[in-house]
Amino acid sequence: MDRQELGAFLRSRRERLAPQDVGLPSGPRRRTPGLRREEAAVLAHISTEYYVRLEQGRAPRPSGEVLAGIARALRLTDAEADHLHVLAGTAPTRDRLHRREVRxxxxxxxxxxxxxxxxxxxxxxxxxxxxxxxxxxxxxxxxxxxxxxxxxxxxxxxxxxxxxxxxxxxxxxxxxxxxxxxxxxxxxxxxxxxxxxxxxxxxxxxxxxxxxxxxxxxxxxxxxxxxxxxxxxxxxxxxxxxxxxxxxxxxxxxxxxxxxxxxxxxxxxxxxxxxxxxxxxxx
Incomplete structure (x- = not known):
């Protein structure tokens, strides 16, 4: 699990979403771009504290169900959802070194x-x-x-x-x-x-x-x-x-x-x- 990269990726995907993209009112006061952390947590059906720790790189490895919920909440594409699983260490990874030999x-x-x-x-x-x-x-x-x-x-x-x-x-x-x-x-x-x-x-x-x-x-x-x-x-x-x-x-x-x-x-x-x-x- 690459905690720091996972946190940075979640933060970048959350910040690109506007509240209206997920059916939430925008409200008059928003100091940061995108969704708030608590809004993302509610949409993913997890606690705000755990989601915050994920973005900060301090949380234990999330389950596949939690990752699926976060992917839905942040409206990730299939490629982005796969990347999320790889960062969390819940998806199969390749050999340690990339291949250079051509068949x-x-x-x-x-x-x-x-x-x-x-x-x-x-x-x-x-x-x-x-x-x-x-x-x-x-x-x-x-x-x-x-x-x-x-x-x-x-x-x-x-x-x-x-x-x-x-x-x-x-x-x-x-x-x-x-x-x-x-x-x-x-x-x-x-x-x-x-x-x-x-x-x-x-x-x-x-x-x-x-x-x-x-x-x-x-x-x-x-x-x-x-x-x-x-x-x-x-x-x-x-x-x-x-x-x-x-x-x-x-x-x-x-x-x-x-x-x-x-x-x-x-x-x-x-x-x-x-x-x-x-x-x-x-x-």
Missing amino acids: PSILVLLERLPQTAGIVVSATFEVLAWNSLAAALMEDFASVGREDRNLARRAFLGARDPGRTLYGVSDATEFRHHVVTGLRATAARYPGDPDVTRLVAELRAGSADFARLWDRHDVQAAPTLTKTFDHAVVGEVTVDCDSLALTDCDQHLVLYSAPAGSPAAEALALLNVLGPRAADYRL
């Missing part, structure tokens, strides 16, 4: 997708594997070190070429929010993984934007269905974006494709011919 079958699959750019991303947003088209569209990942292949670092700390930090994607702001919510969930699943702890500390110290988003305690971001890359060779390429969870190893297979016959499909076909050397124009 051989996934590596073979990547190479069998000649018209689709594909990458495998770890729980810490490190690009672990890629195919030739992904290297042409984004970067020749084989030519950079492990730290430069981490998309979280790229998003918040920049890259060798600051103008191409995120490959000219159109949704950089949304992607940064997605990174923060993903890393917060990862940190809850792997509290003892030094790589995870070190990455979060590095990002908090090096990026005020990351620190601000991190302190919001969000754990769910909107899905990305399309993405536009501004490529130095073929210009803007708008592709469909599908992220498939590899649940057994806590990784994601991210695929970028385009409808047959579309301008984007033609651009991908040209990049497929050029191969990873097309990315050299970015550097």
